[in-house]
Amino acid sequence: MNERSFLNIRAFNRKHMSIISKSQIKRSALVKATINLVNNNGFHAAPMSKIAKTAGISPGTIHLYFENKQDMINQVYIEVKAAYTRFAFKDYKASFSVAEGFENIWKNIAEFKLKEVEEAMFLSQCDNTPMVDEASRQEGLKHLRPLLDLWERGQKEGIIKPVSPYLLYAFSIYPIAFMMNTQQQQHLKLTPEQINEAYNMAWNSIKN
Amino acid sequence: MNERSFLNIRAFNRKHMSIISKSQIKRSALVKATINLVNNNGFHAAPMSKIAKTAGISPGTIHLYFENKQDMINQVYIEVKAAYTRFAFKDYKASFSVAEGFENIWKNIAEFKLKEVEEAMFLSQCDNTPMVDEASRQEGLKHLRPLLDLWERGQKEGIIKPVSPYLLYAFSIYPIAFMMNTQQQQHLKLTPEQINEAYNMAWNSIKN
DNA sequence: AAATAATGAATGAACGTTCATTTTTGAACA
DNA sequence: TGTTCAAAAATGAACGTTCATTCATTATTT
Incomplete structure (x- = not known):
């Protein structure tokens, strides 16, 4: 030891x-x-x-x-990321259809990013800087599997665009971080209608 | 003085x-x-x-x-942001149709973010941290007008979704930053086909 | 009263910034 | 062309501050 x-x-x-x-x-x-x-x-x-x-x-x-400080940042990052992904998959059932499952996950993530602003902003900062080390970044990525599996299933069913999961993430999930940023900087709060519109945009970009 | x-x-x-x-x-x-x-x-x-x-x-x-150091960061940010937007609107003509104009701008931005990786990564870091002060951030935002104007025109023509420009940006432009990040971290280079697929995803998310 | 947890002054390394000194520049003149 | 010399630019050692981290001491728990 x-x-x-x-x-x-x-x-x-x-x-x-x-x-x-x-x-x-x-x-x-x-x-x-x-x-x-x-x-x-x-x-x-x-x-x-x-x-x-x-x-x-x-x-x-x-x-x-x-x-030390670096270790602290790494641990905090991993913990917050874990809380984030836990929230993302709450109520998720493997029996969901692809469309149902995606809507469930997307709206969970949106809820997290738009309500747990402190945590979400911290993650956004960590994900865009060399603040946390590579190992912790990998560790944080682990728990995203169910979403990748869902997309893979969707692609087999011909429902989801046959492109790299990175592209799917970039156009459907990543934008939520920008929504959070502007909501925060502009001191406004997105209405449920706007969130629904955003969800439709996400779905339109990845559906086949 | x-x-x-x-x-x-x-x-x-x-x-x-x-x-x-x-x-x-x-x-x-x-x-x-x-x-x-x-x-x-x-x-x-x-x-x-x-x-x-x-x-x-x-x-x-x-x-x-x-x-001082803060002033240096601010100035560098503003300069790089200016170079970025200059590149984004190169060859852009107000006479373009909305679809033409958007494709032109989108592909310019993609080219910048995927080729001028150093500059793009620096911007991504600045935009997601309190590294630069608010004034410089505002200054950097100025030159994006033509894109907002184009979207407004598109909305009047019924071509573009009638949603906040922040949402349009979040789902069509912001994802490019994520593409750049993964391309860099995974040491791979996106093919022209993948870039075209990405462009289609962007367009699908904002078109009416 | 032994074990565990918490303290906070002390330490040394690292940082941004300054400024007395040195180097470089280029216009004026021979 | 070569020399001079004042102004401008650049230098880098030195300074004061701030920071992360340590550890002898104190407080708390069991």
Whole structure:
């Protein structure tokens, strides 16, 4: 075991103890503070001292939860990405038709990106900069499988355009991030009608 | 005049002298180095000293061209954004039909994003972080007018979906940035056929 | 009272910026 | 063409600040 083994024990406890420990509270306060400060000032202007202060924690304490700043960013990224994909596939059933399944997933993602703005903005920043390392980026990508499988099925059924999944993602899912950005910068809130219009645009771009 | 007036004189010379001055060479070396280092390491890991070294220039010299690091980033952003929009509208004529005009602009933007990868990646990073200040962001947005006008015309003609221009942008232009990202990360090059498929997806999402 | 968690002042490295000094430039003159 | 010299440009060591990280000490929990 390496010098981080005690952290793993803590992680073990977090997973298998049903009580919410104090350390869990502090950790999630740190995660929240990190997301908040990185969103508002960028990674380069989110010093550990400020993150600690925002979380109501001493600077030194951060290093009980994370090895260093880079490790913290990586872990936060992976956690938020996991929450994002979990949300994306909630209520999803493999028995859905391709069209049903896609609408379900798309609207979940839209709901996440337009409502959990803090998390979504953080992800957008991480995905467009060298902030997080390649390994964490790969890790974050894992949980998207069900969507890729759905598209593959759709292509076999002749419902979905026979193009690279990257293109499908680029034209149907990725635009939601832009919608979130403008909604945030323009201080407006998209109406359900607008979201439905957006969904139709997404579907029109990938349907055969 | 403020303490930067001598810079303005330099800027005047740059604009009105046909010779390429040495200072112009150094400035553009700085701009190139900035783009390169920010792309590879992010803003927070692109120190002035490294930028200077990459540009073959002494650290102190940077401040003859830019007030400070923030000013440098802002200026580089505005310049690259201007180059981007200039490229986007090359060969564009107001006499084009809406469909012709859109295809022209879309393919220009795709060409820029997929070939001038360094510049495009830099823009993508700036557009998704608080790296550049709000004023510079607004400045960079100015030159997109012709596309918005085209869409408005298309909507009057009933060719383009009657939705917010932000949605039109999100689903037709923004995806190109994702295409660039994956092309870069996957070390592959999109074929002309794939680009055409992508264009069709863009058009399908915004056409009525 | 032993074990665990948290503290925060201290440390050293790294950064952006400054400015006294050196180098380069180019117009004027021989 | 070659020389001079004041102005302009460039240099890079030095400065003050900020940052991530450490660890001896204190507080809390069990």
